[in-house]
Amino acid sequence: MPLLVVGSVALDSIQTPTAYRDRVLGGSAVFFSYAASYFAPVRLVGVVGEDWPAEHTQLLQGRNIDTAGLHVVAGGKTFFWKGKYLPNMNDRETLEVELNVFGDFKPVLPDHFKRSDYVFLANGSPVTQMNTLEQVRGPKLVVADTMDLWIRVQHEALIELLNRVDGLVLNDSEARLLTGEENVVTAGRKVLGMGPKFVVVKKGEHGAVFFSAHETYTLPAYPTERVIDPTGAGDSFAGGMMGYLAHKNSFDPRVLKEAMAYGILVASFNVEDFSLERMKQIDRSDLDLRMEQYRKMLSF
């Protein structure tokens, strides 16, 4: 089943304690699409400027990602983010943000994208997410991401959105901010009460927690020493998860848990290098091999 994603497409400059990369390929929809492409065809909706290197589009197209929805604004500049990771590789500081063409982004779905069964509203304003959703006809499963900025400045629109989506994916700090609850289990359940049928709280290097009316479970991250650049970990997690659901064309509880595990594993590869570099080196068989190790790790 094709999977539609709408979100940011960006150029990132990234400083880690040991290295620097200037204006590399990034953005929530990019990490998501690439991660999902191991499992299912992807339809990408986003916006870039004239400075966008054509080779980035070609890279995505080479992965069965339909870029018909990637709008290039003549005379515009691509969304730019510059960040710096602290020595713990979890906390980061934003050094520069230029929204550029992403600031005025009003997604318009190409006609052949409008009937998409699986939809992911990657990080963006809830108003934009809702506008996108209204262009989709009869989706089977809609999942959204959000972030602290929207929780703070577009709270009402976000609450409205939560009543329209099937699932929400967010960080633990965002779940706390949204609910005012410190305990992550309490927070997750409270988000569930805001409308979605399921909620996934991402805990970075500590894995993720799943909440539905009938289930609460934690899956740990895959333990890795090689954390080169955590940028896009959450988006590649969501991409792996949604890609697997679209591939299986199911979101029953068993498939959802497998999908979450695949998301964790795609993310564990993604952090092993800058931008998409590590993901470019692997294929589905590498994920399945790591899945075998992950299952073994969790069985006793």
Next chain:
Amino acid sequence: MPLLVVGSVALDSIQTPTAYRDRVLGGSAVFFSYAASYFAPVRLVGVVGEDWPAEHTQLLQGRNIDTAGLHVVAGGKTFFWKGKYLPNMNDRETLEVELNVFGDFKPVLPDHFKRSDYVFLANGSPVTQMNTLEQVRGPKLVVADTMDLWIRVQHEALIELLNRVDGLVLNDSEARLLTGEENVVTAGRKVLGMGPKFVVVKKGEHGAVFFSAHETYTLPAYPTERVIDPTGAGDSFAGGMMGYLAHKNSFDPRVLKEAMAYGILVASFNVEDFSLERMKQIDRSDLDLRMEQYRKMLSF
């Protein structure tokens, strides 16, 4: 197999965001012993003062914990700790510490304790831990805990101890402090290189990571909303783990993983109330029921 533990026996005053308890039963050896007692007979070595309520000793004795090694110092006062948990229930501040009789603690093992197959050196100075170890004849498995204070002020003695124990249990922050490594996997492996055959890095609400020459794995915490008092979580984790190993009289890789899971589950009960209150309400069948849920949570 009987399990020997040497460590602190304390009275704790605990302030949480919502409640306060004054001078309740605590201490590393106490939490450990009670947690281990679900699985195996325990031999407790520690020291208290005249202010120690006899009912605490009776409570422990009622759980098949041999208190022959609990020395009462006439005219002395029991180790006292007063702490305050921050709203996140993970970080805490120490408000008062009175080492009292624990400050001069030189453990002397009763004769019938000296041949103990399973030994846990709970939190204490590495010099004291070593002195204790030297009194034990031919143990099968020796595991130690440590803490930031000893890493800082008795570094050499700790390094020496690490070459004498089979296993080490420590917090993630302590593993970072001991090794200078930020990545918990790198840190854990580096601790392993210091001598122990296995290392368990405790991550509080995020579970624990196991390291041996052949294995690295993470087990998540059992997700719970009911976190009333985290005091003793690490000690009850270690108690559950070591109790299970002593019960099975084995520490092969499969048993070690089961033991770690039991440790996680005993700790998940322990945090559900102050002091030993929650542990007093449960028995082995409650642990086994939660184990069923935990196994189900981790299988897909």
